[in-house]
Amino acid sequence: MHTLPERVQICVRPSHLKAAPFVAEPYFAKRVMVAVPNILASVRTRLARLGDLGRKRSPILRKVPRLQVLIEWAARIGYGARGFVYLSVGILVLLAAMDVIGDAVGTKGALAWMASRPLGRLWSLLIGLGLAAFVMWRILQSVFDADHEGRSWTGLGTRMSQLFSAFSYAALAIAAFGLLAGAPDDVAADGVARSRDVASTVLHLPLGKWLLIGGGLTIFAIGVSNIVKAAREDFTEYLACSARLCRRVAPLARVGHVARGLAYLPLAGLVVIAGFHAEASEVTSFGAALDAVERQPAGPWVLAVTALGFVAFGAFSFIEARFRRIRPPKELKPLP
Known part of the structure; x- marks a missing residue:
């Protein structure tokens, strides 16, 4: 009597037994989890061999780092761009508080303002x-856990905030590239x-009112987290500089994060109110929210302090561009 192959026998069950649904799914998922890192490692190995071969044969490629x-260079350039x-932003907000220019602007507004200056497209x-x-x-x-934060709750929280930061700066980079076609005539009104x-798009979605409220609360949480980070974070931990210099630059980071955190709160409040009223017209931009702060009693002073905080944050980003420890992962293997 002919016997069935082993793989076929595994699939044969007596008719009175119930077939277990989705048996293949865990097997398939396991195969995928094993295959993907292997594929990445294989691609990386092939690229490395290709690079070594090119360096041996081409004098030009030997000079490529x-x-x-x-x-590391890209990371330092990124900190400098931030x-x-x-x-x-800090300089423009300070000029707005002093009534030298019209309205205050946020990050995208600052990009649009620079794009409207001479050589604006090059800057963009x-x-x-x-x-x-x-x-x-x-x-x-x-x-890929380049900073070796690990998988503790604290480490995962830090890495999650870095992922959100990646999304926000990606949107800002897209906005900068979009300005290559030209800056708007009225930066504040466009924002x-x-x-x-x-x-308006969010409000037309199912449960749009609550989604908009949730967006406002998220902005509020981002602002509070910046303030908490200013109080708790050791900003010199990742800096490769002398202890004396670290002590001098740490206050820049704390002041900058407090300023960022406080600047988010007015916008968060306006978005939440717009969600409760289901009125898109009550939503405003980051810069317009700062203008609303300026119209309050002592508002210009508050706005000026916020602007100096933005300047401090920018200055600390330049410090990071120079002194931060950049440790690229040796293997591009995602860590859960």
Whole structure:
């Protein structure tokens, strides 16, 4: 009598037994979890061999730094681009508080303002590339644990915030590249219009009112987390500089994070109110929220202090661009 092959026999069951549903799914998932890292390792090995072969044969390629060095350069450029953006925001907000210019602006407003200056498209391109490099570094930090935070609750929380940061700076980089086509005539009005368009889209979704409220609460949580981070974080932990210099630059980071945190709160409140009223017209931009703060008693002083905080955050980003320990992962293997 002919016997069935082993693989076929495994699938044969007596008719009175119930077939277990989804038996193949765990097996398939396990195969995928094993296969994906192997594929990544294989691709990385092949690229490394290709790079070594190219270095042996081409004098030009021998001068190209190793991948680890290129990643470090990209990360430092990214920190510098972030510092330039926040330094620009701080200066523009300070000028608005002193009534030298019209309205205060946020990060996207600062990019649009620079794009409208001489050589604006060049600035937009350079900042967009720098921010894209910073997004790459944030992904290495969060997904591939470049900073060796580990899988503790604290480490996972840090990596999750780095992932959210990657999304936000990716949006900012896209905005910078979008300005290559030209800056809007009215930066402040354009920012408000964009925010209201997004709010209107959200309100037309199922449970849109509650989604908008949730968005406002998320902005509020981001602001509070920046303030908490300013109080608890050791910002010199990742800096490769002398103890004396670290003591001097740490206050810049604390002041900068407090300023960022407080600046988010007015916008969060306006978004939550707009959600409760289900009115997209009540939503405003980051810069317009700062303008609302300026119209309050002692508002110009509050706005000026916030602007100096943004300048401090930008300055600390330049410090990080120079002194931060950049440790690119040797293997691009995602850590859960």
